[in-house]
Amino acid sequence: MLSNINIILLGTSHPGNIGSTARAMKVMGLRNLILVNPKQFPSNEANSLAVGCQDILKRTKVVDNISKALKSSEINIGFSSRKRKVNFPILTIDECIDLISQNPNKNISALFGNEQSGLSNQELLICDYLVSIPTFKEYKSLNLSAAVQIFTYELFKKSIGEIKRPGNTHKLATTKEKSYFFSQFINLLTKTKFITEKNTKSLTKKIHILFNKAGLDRDEVNILLGIISSINKKIKK
Amino acid sequence: MLSNINIILLGTSHPGNIGSTARAMKVMGLRNLILVNPKQFPSNEANSLAVGCQDILKRTKVVDNISKALKSSEINIGFSSRKRKVNFPILTIDECIDLISQNPNKNISALFGNEQSGLSNQELLICDYLVSIPTFKEYKSLNLSAAVQIFTYELFKKSIGEIKRPGNTHKLATTKEKSYFFSQFINLLTKTKFITEKNTKSLTKKIHILFNKAGLDRDEVNILLGIISSINKKIKK
Numbered sequence: 001m002l003s004n005i006n007i008i009l010l011g012t013s014h015p016g017n018i019g020s021t022a023r024a025m026k027v028m029g030l031r032n033l034i035l036v037n038p039k040q041f042p043s044n045e046a047n048s049l050a051v052g053c054q055d056i057l058k059r060t061k062v063v064d065n066i067s068k069a070l071k072s073s074e075i076n077i078g079f080s081s082r083k084r085k086v087n088f089p090i091l092t093i094d095e096c097i098d099l100i101s102q103n104p105n106k107n108i109s110a111l112f113g114n115e116q117s118g119l120s121n122q123e124l125l126i127c128d129y130l131v132s133i134p135t136f137k138e139y140k141s142l143n144l145s146a147a148v149q150i151f152t153y154e155l156f157k158k159s160i161g162e163i164k165r166p167g168n169t170h171k172l173a174t175t176k177e178k179s180y181f182f183s184q185f186i187n188l189l190t191k192t193k194f195i196t197e198k199n200t201k202s203l204t205k206k207i208h209i210l211f212n213k214a215g216l217d218r219d220e221v222n223i224l225l226g227i228i229s230s231i232n233k234k235i236k237k
Numbered sequence: 238m239l240s241n242i243n244i245i246l247l248g249t250s251h252p253g254n255i256g257s258t259a260r261a262m263k264v265m266g267l268r269n270l271i272l273v274n275p276k277q278f279p280s281n282e283a284n285s286l287a288v289g290c291q292d293i294l295k296r297t298k299v300v301d302n303i304s305k306a307l308k309s310s311e312i313n314i315g316f317s318s319r320k321r322k323v324n325f326p327i328l329t330i331d332e333c334i335d336l337i338s339q340n341p342n343k344n345i346s347a348l349f350g351n352e353q354s355g356l357s358n359q360e361l362l363i364c365d366y367l368v369s370i371p372t373f374k375e376y377k378s379l380n381l382s383a384a385v386q387i388f389t390y391e392l393f394k395k396s397i398g399e400i401k402r403p404g405n406t407h408k409l410a411t412t413k414e415k416s417y418f419f420s421q422f423i424n425l426l427t428k429t430k431f432i433t434e435k436n437t438k439s440l441t442k443k444i445h446i447l448f449n450k451a452g453l454d455r456d457e458v459n460i461l462l463g464i465i466s467s468i469n470k471k472i473k474k
Contacts, residue, residue: 023380029373052378089452093394134394136266141289143260146386153387157330157371215326 001159004107005100006032007148008069010123011114015040019049020145022056028152029159033060034069034109066111066123073109075099078119078127079147081140089129093151096131097158110151115144173221181221182208184228191235238396241344242337243269244385245306247360248351252277256286257382259293265389266396270297271306271346303348303360310346312336315356315364316384318377326366330388333368334395347388352381410458418458419445421465428472 007025012018018041022033033056035041041062050057063069070076077096091099100108111127113119124130133150135142142150173181186204189195195203214220244262249255255278259270270293272278278299287294300306307313314333328336337345348364350356361367370387372379379387410418423441426432432440451457 020380020383023378024383026376027372027379027383029375052376133390134397135264136393138266139263139289141260142264143257143386146257146261146264146383149380149383149386150390153370153390156373160371 002029002155003031004104005030005155006034006069006073006107006109007152008034008036008066008109008111009038009144010036010066010111010119012038012041012144013115014144015043015045016049017115017144018043018060019046019053019057021148022046022050022053022060024145024149025152026053026056028149028156030152030155031056031059033057035060035062036066036069037064038062066126070109070126072107074106075103075108075129076111076127077108078111078113078124078130079133079151080113080119080124080130081132081135081142082118088124088127091129091131093131093133093154096129097154099129100155101158110148112144112147171218173216173218177218177221178211178216181216181224181228182211184225188228188231191232239266239392240268241341242267242392243271243306243310243344243346244389245271245273245303245346245348246275246381247273247303247348247356249275249278249381250352251381252280252282253286254352254381255280255297256283256290256294258385259283259287259290259297261382261386262389263290263293265386265393267389267392268293268296270294272297272299273303273306274301275299303363307346307363309344311343312340312345312366313348313364314345315348315350315361315367316370316388317350317356317361317367318369318372318379319355325361325364328366328368330368330370330391333366334391336366337392338395347385349381349384408455410453410455414455414458415448415453418453418461418465419448421462425465425468428469 007021007030009018009021012035015038018033018035018038025031025033040046041060042057046057047054061069077091077100111119111123113123119127133142133147182204185207186195186200189203189207190200211224216224244258244267246255246258249272252275255270255272255275262268262270277283278297279294283294284291298306314328314337348356348360350360356364370379370384419441422444423432423437426440426444427437448461453461
């Protein structure tokens, strides 16, 4: 999964960004990092930011020109925040992710330019498409590894399909269990005279709505029944 | 826009993450950062990573407990990657963004725990909802400021509605301009005998498809006409 995607960093100045990029990749299931003329690699700074990602840094390829980085690549996607005057095929980030998901067997490279100046004109000419991550008009300076993180996140999100809620495995209470709780609770409130003949209809409704909103699970119903029982013991004649 | 959203960092250990968070916020149009018991703030490390975001750091509030951070907050959303056993209202990231966009007048806080351990049990109890950013099952260690970046990116993306392609303002060639180019080009290829009576139909079709795929603009059509003209001059008797 996503093993056909390469992240290519071009002329990266700050070694910390290489470490952060490795982490941004691994946490979203990507493994292939290629560096073209990094200012410094390997480095302690990259290592210290790539917590738990030494495997990614170890397999990272370093090459001295962009053609070597892309020799097996079939689709090259450049990330660029600058407006370009030429008639270049530009994709939105969503279109870019769709294109990638429709080509699971193609070798695809995502190119990220130098921190200061982005992709050079020569680097642009190798790109089949350009993508611009949307940013706030008054401050467009997205950090390099943050841009990679957004891209890998969108890729991973698409790859897993609809996101499932994590950890919600406990049993919800059944209607029968909840009905028993409601009857016990309303009995109690009738005994305490909080519920009277006059208000029983409206209060019963409100109490049902309140507890139904809580999405009670079995444990919670048992806790509520325990509370009612403990109160009943105190108020019984 | 998005001015009702606060980012709350709880017990942050690495000052660099505070600087990166400020940048992750500003680039997506957020301004309100609150730090609860940061290990170190202000700091040179935060400043150096918050390139161009001194305004965000200057207005950042520092408080010594979570209640002070949330005193005006109406909806508290905790970010957590751990599975929780209790029946907590859990939202997917898309549901979280929808909830926020449906409440533009509510004061909303997004809480991010300490780098090592995330949100504590006590911090969880203040949250109305929990959100988990999806990550790769074999390595779930999303960097703190990367998590903030994904959240602010999703918020910003939603806030601007459908993303428009940047920079595509040049004029595409009209059908008339393209038709003239095609006729000139086919004339040329007939002269060079690349097109013959036999293949004219299939080649004409292929040539139209090839150039139509390029989405030619007016300049490009003029360049092609110039090329044809220069060749015509050389091959004319």
